[in-house]
Amino acid sequence: xxxxxxxxxxxxxxxxxxxxxxxxxxxxxxxxxxxxxxxxxxxxxxxxxxxxxxxxxxxxxxxxxxxxxxxxxxxxxxxxxxxxxxxxxxxxxxxxxxxxxxxxxxxxxxxxxxxxxxxxxxxxxxxxxxxxxxxxxxxxxxxxxxxxxxxxxxxxxxxxxxxxxxxxxxxxxxxxxxxxxxxxxxxxxxxxxxxxxxxxxxxxxxxxxxxxxxxxxxxxxxxxxxxxxxxxxxxxxxxxxxxxxxxxxxxxxxxxxxxxxxxxxxxxxxxxxxxxxxxxxxxxxxxxxxxxxxxxxxxxxxxxxxxxxxxxxxxxxxxxxxxxxxxxxxxxxxxxxxxxxxxxxxxxxxxxxxxxxxxxxxxxx
Amino acid sequence: xxxxxxxxxxxxxxxxxxxxxxxxxxxxxxxxxxxxxxxxxxxxxxxxxxxxxxxxxxxxxxxxxxxxxxxxxxxxxxxxxxxxxxxxxxxxxxxxxxxxxxxxxxxxxxxxxxxxxxxxxxxxxxxxxxxxxxxxxxxxxxxxxxxxxxxxxxxxxxxxxxxxxxxxxxxxxxxxxxxxxxxxxxxxxxxxxxxxxxxxxxxxxxxxxxxxxxxxxxxxxxxxxxxxxxxxxxxxxxxxxxxxxxxxxxxxxxxxxxxxxxxxxxxxxxxxxxxxxxxxxxxxxxxxxxxxxxxxxxxxxxxxxxxxxxxxxxxxxxxxxxxxxxxxxxxxxxxxxxxxxxxxxxxxxxxxxxx
Numbered sequence: 065x066x067x068x069x070x071x072x073x074x075x076x077x078x079x080x081x082x083x084x085x086x087x088x089x090x091x092x093x094x095x096x097x098x099x100x101x102x103x104x105x106x107x108x109x110x111x112x113x114x115x116x117x118x119x120x121x122x123x124x125x126x127x128x129x130x131x132x133x134x135x136x137x138x139x140x141x142x143x144x145x146x147x148x149x150x151x152x153x154x155x156x157x158x159x160x161x162x163x164x165x166x167x168x169x170x171x172x173x174x175x176x177x178x179x180x181x182x183x184x185x186x187x188x189x190x191x192x193x194x195x196x197x198x199x200x201x202x203x204x205x206x207x208x209x210x211x212x213x214x215x216x217x218x219x220x221x222x223x224x225x226x227x228x229x230x231x232x233x234x235x236x237x238x239x240x241x242x243x244x245x246x247x248x249x250x251x252x253x254x255x256x257x258x259x260x261x262x263x264x265x266x267x268x269x270x271x272x273x274x275x276x277x278x279x280x281x282x283x284x285x286x287x288x289x290x291x292x293x294x295x296x297x298x299x300x301x302x303x304x305x306x307x308x309x310x311x312x313x314x315x316x317x318x319x320x321x322x323x324x325x326x327x328x329x330x331x332x333x334x335x336x337x338x339x340x341x342x343x344x345x346x347x348x349x350x351x352x353x354x355x356x357x358x359x360x361x362x363x364x365x366x367x368x369x370x371x372x373x374x375x376x377x378x379x380x381x382x383x384x385x386x387x388x389x390x391x392x393x394x395x396x397x398x399x400x401x402x403x404x405x406x407x408x409x410x411x412x413x414x415x416x417x418x419x420x421x422x423x424x425x426x427x428x429x
Numbered sequence: 430x431x432x433x434x435x436x437x438x439x440x441x442x443x444x445x446x447x448x449x450x451x452x453x454x455x456x457x458x459x460x461x462x463x464x465x466x467x468x469x470x471x472x473x474x475x476x477x478x479x480x481x482x483x484x485x486x487x488x489x490x491x492x493x494x495x496x497x498x499x500x501x502x503x504x505x506x507x508x509x510x511x512x513x514x515x516x517x518x519x520x521x522x523x524x525x526x527x528x529x530x531x532x533x534x535x536x537x538x539x540x541x542x543x544x545x546x547x548x549x550x551x552x553x554x555x556x557x558x559x560x561x562x563x564x565x566x567x568x569x570x571x572x573x574x575x576x577x578x579x580x581x582x583x584x585x586x587x588x589x590x591x592x593x594x595x596x597x598x599x600x601x602x603x604x605x606x607x608x609x610x611x612x613x614x615x616x617x618x619x620x621x622x623x624x625x626x627x628x629x630x631x632x633x634x635x636x637x638x639x640x641x642x643x644x645x646x647x648x649x650x651x652x653x654x655x656x657x658x659x660x661x662x663x664x665x666x667x668x669x670x671x672x673x674x675x676x677x678x679x680x681x682x683x684x685x686x687x688x689x690x691x692x693x694x695x696x697x698x699x700x701x702x703x704x705x706x707x708x709x710x711x712x713x714x715x716x717x718x719x720x721x722x723x724x725x726x727x728x729x730x731x732x733x734x735x736x737x738x739x740x741x742x743x744x745x746x747x748x749x750x751x752x753x754x755x756x757x758x759x760x761x762x763x764x765x766x767x768x769x770x771x772x773x774x775x776x777x778x779x780x781x782x783x784x
Contacts, residue, residue: 108751138744139751142706145696148625149490150741156486157745167605168701191603230702231594233604261590261702417604428594 099161099339101125102154103137104147106166107264113289113308114263114325115139118165118188120309121327128332132339143168148175155180161338163331164188166263167232173197184343186334189234191414193345200330203351204234205241205413206381207323209388210352210359211305212245213377214320215283216253217370218303225276226257227269227286227293231428233416235287241388242285243422245377255423256281266292277302283320294318303365310360320366321374324358349410353382389413394421433774443772448718448729451764458760468747476746477739477757489624491734493696496633497522497688497705499730501712503637504684506721507644508677511653512660515678517563517578518685519709520585521556525686526693527589528555530608530700533615533693534597540614548615548690556686557679559585564678568671574678582709590702597700608700617695629691633730636684640723649676685709714762733758 103122107115122135136159141150147169154162155176163186164173170190177185177197185197193199215224224246228235239257246253256279258272265288273284273293277300284297284304291314297304298315306312306322330348337343350356359378362371380386391402396419402408419427463473481487501518508515515521529552536544562581566572590606599609617627644650648666656663656673663673692704715733719725740754 102745136745136748138741141741142703144701144703144706145493145692146706146737146741148696149493149738150745152486153741153745168703171607171610171699191605230590230606232606261587415603428591 098132098134099129099335100157100159101133101135101335102159102162103135104141104150104154104162104164104166104169105137105139106141106143106168107289108139109137111264111289112291112311112314115165115289117308117325118163118327121331122163124328125331125335129335129339133335141169148172151176151185152179155183160184161335161343162186167234184334184338193347195345198334198345198347200348201234202325202356203349204323204325204357205237205388206351207357207359208238208241209245209381209386210374210377211285211321211323212242213249214366214370214374215242215285215305216246216248216250217373218320218367219250219253219283221280221282222250222253223280223282224253224255225273225279225281225284226255227272227276227284227288228257228259229263229288230261231259231417233414236419236427237413237416238287239423240416240420243420244388244393247422249373253422257423257425259428260288262288264289266290269293270296273297273304274300291315303363306360312360312363317363317365319363321359321362324360326355326358329355351381352378395419396421396423396426430779432777433770434777436773436775439773443768445720447768447772448720448725448765450768451718451761452732454764455757455761458764459757462753462756466749466753468749472747473743473749476743476749478735480746481735481738481742485621486624487738489621489626490738491731492620492626492630494737495730495734496627496630497692497708498712498715498733499727500629500633500636500688500691501681501685501709502715502719502726502730503633503640503723504681505712505716506719506723506726507640507650507653508681509657509716509721510644511656511663511673511677513656513674513677514575515560515563515578515681516575516713517560517580517582517709518681518712519705519707520578520582521559521682521685522689522692522705522709523582523585523589524559525552525556525689526700526704527585527592527689528552528558528686529690530611530693531592531597533611534608534700536615537609537612540612542614544612544614545617545694548694549687552686552690553683554686556682556684556689558682559686560678560682561675564675567674567678574674578678586703589700589704593700593702599699606702610699611694615694616698617691625696627691627695629688629695632687632691634727637723637727644723653677685712714758718761718765732761736761 105115109115109119122137125133126135138150141147143166151172161184165188167189170187170192173185173187174192174194174197177194181196187197187199189201190199226239243255256276260268260272262268269288269290270292273296276284282302284293286293286307291311294304294311294315298318303320304318306319308325310322312319387407389408391406392400392404393402395401460470463470482491529548532548532551563574563577566577567574593606593608597608599607620626620628652663652666652668653673655666693700697704715726715729719729736757743749
């Protein structure tokens with residue numbers, strides 16, 4: 065034990081020296097002074113979904129930059145009054161780059177950023193930016209178009225169960241992209257949606273999956289973060305899709321494929337920019353073509369024709385010949401809202417608050 | 430065989446010392462835990478208990494976190510003393526936030542001195558209205574208030590979710606589920622500028638003092654205490670069982686509602702789908718940790734708040750997992766309950782001979 069404290073003491077005095085050097089030479093960062101990169105997570109790192117993938121991104125930063133960076137994370141931070149304190153604590157403890165990885169951290173991030181103009185902030189899925197606040201997100205809906213195509217071809221009951229978190233545009237957009245793609249290959253298929261009002265609650269997610277299967281769904285998909293729905297699908301002998309990460313370990317038979325969030329390249333790029341002093345506030349929204357949205361190997365139950373169709377959609381999205389929101393698109397009443405040949409633009413997608421044809425029920429308002 | 434035998438005269442002194450002993454045992458067990466995790470004990474102690482409150486901002490944050498806990502727990506301890514179990518303070522808090530927040534949004538164009546007091550009144554009214562439902566059900570059809578108040582919590586949180594997804598949603602917010610940010614006139618004044626410490630903190634201390642005076646110096650307080658020990662005897666104090674139920678629930682509802690309004694008008698500054706990380710439930714632990722004594726509750730609230738702040742800081746400073754915070758809080762409660770059992774019972778090994 066005494067060895068440990070000796071080591072700590074030595075390291076601390078070195079750090080103090082480095083800090084003193086930084087103070088005496090403003091603007092020059094010592095080469096020994098690592099950039100501290102902080103992460104705020106909404107769930108536990110072991111959720112095997114959303115937060116898990118952000119933490120993989122954090123580890124990618126460590127692997128890429130080694131001694132040049134030091135990373136820190138705080139997990140399961142409630143979206144509310146607590147978030148501001150955690151973000152501020154990271155900013156005031158010498159972190160130069162802070163990723164806040166849930167929508168509910170938007171206002172606290174902007175607030176803290178005002179008090180720490182020299183710290184760079186990156187907020188995931190939000191829309192408020194500042195000189196030192198960037199926003200970033202992935203075009204997950206492109207992935208939904210791929211899995212929607214697969215579901216439409218594979219469902220026998222023509223009923224898909226969709227476990228949704230909160231009725232925000234991102235989630236609604238995913239449901240609609242799924243439905244449009246599904247209806248293209250199977251005009252009789254319908255989506256049943258259950259809103260669980262949480263991002264991560266394995267119990268609630270599993271209950272929703274059971275209810276959907278009892279209502280006749282033979283394929284389950286989800287916009288929540290735990291593998292629980294897939295595990296239920298595996299038990300009940302139905303099929304499903306993973307969320308945010310490859311969940312095949314939890315459902316080797318049931319997982320057809322998954323939509324993987326790959327933040328690694330973005331996180332490395334942004335860290336590099338801070339190290340180089342070239343960081344600027346930007347709004348990033350990338351899709352399959354950049355690799356921010358990816359897919360694992362197909363599951364064992366995916367027939368070849370379904371694989372081929374899925375690949376076609378994926379390639380079409382990558383080369384731009386296909387867009388998940390190409391017309392014609394009908395609303396729930398069957399009335400055309402986007403004509404053939406037209407395409408919804410990002411502005412409409414970012415505020416989407418209605419269901420398209422193929423989705424049952426009404427959007428909670 | 431090991432048996433527990435009831436003590437004839439439980440020690441009063443030990444009753445007050447129990448939380449201190451539990452805290453000490455938690456620290457000892459915590460040190461063992463850190464040793465097993467390979468974290469230097471000194472560093473861990475510093476990260477948990479010193480660093481979070483080592484500057485003015487940290488101390489202010491302690492107040493921000495403790496204020497709602499103290500305010501609700503002080504009120505809860507009155508009812509718990511009387512054997513009236515309002516488990517739904519969380520729901521009453523949410524309703525207070527909703528009602529007060531709705532006033533702030535209704536007066537969005539008005540920057541006047543009366544907006545904030547109006548919000549406070551609305552918050553109190555909202556909490557009271559939500560608590561009145563279990564009170565009414567208890568006094569009319571004798572429905573258990575534990576169940577009704579707890580279930581109404583879920584109704585409250587869904588109601589909040591509905592409102593921020595619909596009627597109270599920010600019209601310029603891309604349909605994201607949150608209200609507009611409140612105006613300056615609709616946010617709480619700060620006690621310390623440069624921090625988030627708002628007037629809710631001193632008010633929470635006042636509430637605790639008020640609850641103390643009420644409990645120890647008034648006939649109503651006497652009736653509440655008697656009701657907990659001997660409900661039938663309480664009638665002779667002049668207060669009926671129904672009156673005590675109504676008072677307990679409405680008082681906690683009012684305080685929880687005000688605490689909820691303070692959250693939305695203070696550190697949050699708007700209505701969100703989630704406005705409390707479970708303050709209403711944590712306050713139950715705080716009430717018991719504080720020995721159901723309004724003054725004890727102040728200290729218990731600060732200890733509990735520090736355990737949250739320390740948990741966050743230990744993650745940042747030492748990369749310790751969040752679960753350690755949960756283990757700390759669990760151990761604290763475990764040792765407290767164990768101490769309580771040993772105050773009221775003694776352990777008898779083997780078959781005790783009958784005298």
